[in-house]
Amino acid sequence: MKIFIVTYPFVKNLKELINEYKPNYLIAVDSAVSFVYGENIPIDLAVGDFDTLKDKGILKTLNTIELNVMKDETDTEYAILEALKLKPDEIYLIGGIGGARIEHTYANLNYVKRYKKIKLITDESVISSYGIGTYEFNSNGYFSVFANTDSVISLKDFLYELDCYKLDQLSTIGISNEVKEKPAKLIVHAGEVLVIETKKDK
Amino acid sequence: MKIFIVTYPFVKNLKELINEYKPNYLIAVDSAVSFVYGENIPIDLAVGDFDTLKDKGILKTLNTIELNVMKDETDTEYAILEALKLKPDEIYLIGGIGGARIEHTYANLNYVKRYKKIKLITDESVISSYGIGTYEFNSNGYFSVFANTDSVISLKDFLYELDCYKLDQLSTIGISNEVKEKPAKLIVHAGEVLVIETKKDK
Structure with a gap:
């Protein structure tokens, strides 16, 4: 449902x-x-x-x-x-x-x-939380990831990649990324993150 | 400065x-x-x-x-x-x-x-963080308080009062309050909060 x-x-x-x-x-x-x-x-x-x-x-x-x-x-x-x-x-x-x-x-x-x-x-946007796991993204716009709780994440096949990065709750390092090769992968090794996918202006 | x-x-x-x-x-x-x-x-x-x-x-x-x-x-x-x-x-x-x-x-x-x-x-708004302490507010609009870290707060002389309330980080119980008697007091006993003061439509 x-x-x-x-x-x-x-x-x-x-x-x-x-x-x-x-x-x-x-x-x-x-x-x-x-x-x-x-x-x-x-x-x-x-x-x-x-x-x-x-x-x-x-x-x-x-x-x-x-x-x-x-x-x-x-x-x-x-x-x-x-x-x-x-x-x-x-x-x-x-x-x-x-x-x-x-x-x-x-x-x-x-x-x-x-x-x-x-x-x-x-x-403009789709916003959702992701706990520990691996997730695929295919969007053409901006991809931003923030930590809901202090987290460890990797980003593969994005314009800006991260490898087992400790993302603290107030960090904005994950803002304004983009999928480089579809599907790009977000891996949440620990914690929980908020993902904001926003369209690009045409 | x-x-x-x-x-x-x-x-x-x-x-x-x-x-x-x-x-x-x-x-x-x-x-x-x-x-x-x-x-x-x-x-x-x-x-x-x-x-x-x-x-x-x-x-x-x-x-x-x-x-x-x-x-x-x-x-x-x-x-x-x-x-x-x-x-x-x-x-x-x-x-x-x-x-x-x-x-x-x-x-x-x-x-x-x-x-x-x-x-x-x-x-529309003034937004600021407040750590442990007592703060006075005189605004005529909406007063909202959210926890930056799990906090304990009291609200005196507001429309909705709280007494040593444990405010967790995702709680929205502190939204859309108003100063009842000036100055109203916010007491942060523990933690740190975000206060959003927003004007009312005329």
């Missing part, structure tokens, strides 16, 4: 992403209800305090969990916790990066680190 | 920030050279590989460090290391949040965690 969680700021190409990933279940977070509804895409669950939702009438037609404004979780984290109850194979957090409130971007990145099944997808 | 490091994405109100903080020294990073120059603001040092700078002629008139494109540090981190050589009291990283490349936003937040003297300032 694949779950989409659609959150603000919204992506431009939601329909394309649905065609590409074919989710079985879609959760719209707060103001995303209007957005998804406006795109004529079915919503399986609406989650939020809906303090930013203009047309609350939509909610009456939907399966809805209305949260208190005073709560410990953000609306998006609550949606993630609901998604996890369905024991999905994959959760895609769609959007959530780049609004005027950088703290929400920061929180959404934290969810990618905390809940391992999440891939965060925006118009 | 106060140093401004101006980086992409640029703020809208650089002149206002200069009037407010009165820096003694200004470093322009890469394409920020054109931006700062265009605002008729003096540049003390230009740092970058200048691969995104359109008018390279400007550089001839400036104190410039030209970096190799293939390098371990980002242009912005190199500028920070140059700034630190001047033993400043404060470094203000101006801009650097919210471009299409989320990996650069992420890296710039890492610098605020790694180099304790940095305050990152954008049009």
